[in-house]
């Protein structure tokens with residue numbers, strides 16, 4: 001019985017994981033960010049050609065399939081539960097010496113729906129052990145802005161009130177990024193503008209051309225095909241490349257048989273149009289053509305013959321534009337075939353492409369509009385933000401010695417409209433400097449709290465890279481100088497994601513540790529706030545750095561201890577190297593180990609707790625000792 005349940009839930013959760021919606025009734029999930037690449041993927045960042053691994057848009061939902069383990073009991077957060085700890089009366093955040101680290105925040109990333117529902121006791125656990133939380137996905141552009149540009153901040157507002165009630169602060173992730181965007185909407189904004197020249201000779205402009213040969217089936221709106229009350233019995237289909245209406249009996253009214261032949265026509269109210277149908281019937285007859293919206297339509301009767309022929313209908317002073325075209329033929333018994341419909345008008349307007357400057361200004365408006373919405377929704381409660389996420393590549397194609405910013409070219413994308421789902425490089429249109437400056441300026445302009453409290457970060461991955469001696473974090477520091485060179489832009493902090501691995505091989509491990517130390521030194525020397533933003537760790541056995549990480553079930557007790565000690569090392573070095581005034585804090589990205597089907601580090605031992613917060617891991621001890629600064 002239990003096995004069947006597990007399989008059923010696994011299948012459901014995999015389907016649920018593919019969508020963004022954190023359905024309040026969905027099974028228990030712990031969801032993580034999509035913006036992250038594991039070490040293995042990041043290897044090609046070292047490519048000297050400057051080409052980078054395109055962002056792997058991994059869905060990182062963790063799902064607990066075992067419903068018997070759901071536990072909302074507050075004993076979930078009993079610090080006595082679990083393995084070795086320093087002091088069983090303390091939660092993790094209690095180990096921090098607040099006098100020595102007055103601004104340090106210990107935080108964790110989670111799914112806002114899980115948090116709201118306290119699934120597996122996540123809200124209780126997190127509010128006991130952490131100072132601050134981060135939404136894995138809910139505060140990203142693509143989670144709020146729809147395909148039509150409309151914005152829905154209801155989940156963001158709920159998250160703020162939930163966090164406030166739990167006594168936690170929120171770190172905002174992320175105002176700007178290139179993944180999980182709405183490229184269709186944004187490219188549409190830049191599609192061009194209509195210019196009317198009153199002196200130009202009018203020309204024939206085609207508004208719509210619809211043929212049915214490329215339709216596999218008829219899916220447009222239609223009346224009921226069989227309805228005794230309406231006295232109708234007909235069908236509409238696509239057959240042999242033609243739209244085909246077969247009406248078996250005369251209806252009580254001609255309009256009882258009705259079906260669209262075109263929809264979403266870009267017509268305008270008051271416009272004059274020529275509609276040309278290529279049409280024939282099983283016999284000659286008269287049917288009705290309708291065009292417009294639902295409330296106000298133009299309609300006229302017209303004749304068809306047994307020969308496929310063009311019939312042109314003049315539509316003068318259209319009473320409602322932007323609607324549909326349909327045929328009504330309840331009074332015609334037999335077959336009607338339509339090959340095509342063309343709608344056109346005489347006009348003197350042309351669509352002029354936007355200039356580069358106009359495109360940039362359009363996107364500056366779109367970015368400002370989005371950030372204004374987010375700042376109003378969070379209403380000053382969220383004071384620290386990833387202003388820009390993952391701006392940099394790991395390569396240098398312009399030869400200036402520092403890593404370039406991400407764009408279409410260095411991700412091998414030739415057509416911005418033909419990208420993997422949700423990718424949009426704002427900076428490709430706004431410029432490398434203007435992109436970040438706009439985000440920072442809009443955030444400061446619209447922030448609702450005390451301006452001095454607002455902290456804006458630039459967040460990126462691979463800053464601990466040993467293969468290029470921390471080139472990316474060095475580049476990031478240079479980029480911050482460039483962005484701030486206008487004397488207006490001020491960036492408060494740097495975030496380092498740190499999706500890392502612990503290595504069995506001593507040399508590999510030493511190199512990883514050395515370059516984490518170097519990274520902290522470079523970040524500290526920048527004078528900016530330093531935040532570890534998305535920390536999680538896998539384990540690699542053997543001598544090949546890129547060999548892939550172990551699954552949780554493979555990890556030995558000794559390896560768990562080694563990982564715990566590595567976490568402890570990282571926290572210890574951070575406290576040693578980064579001055580207290582710059583110690584913004586740490587965020588653990590994976591609170592629990594990842595189930596095998598998770599898109600982010602699936603099956604890896606990446607958590608502080610086991611799946612579903614069932615048990616503390618050795619890593620918990622590592623965090624406790626690190627935060628307590630115990631040798």
Ligand SMILES: [Ca+2]
Nearest residue numbers: 396402403404
């Ligand atoms: Ca460069």
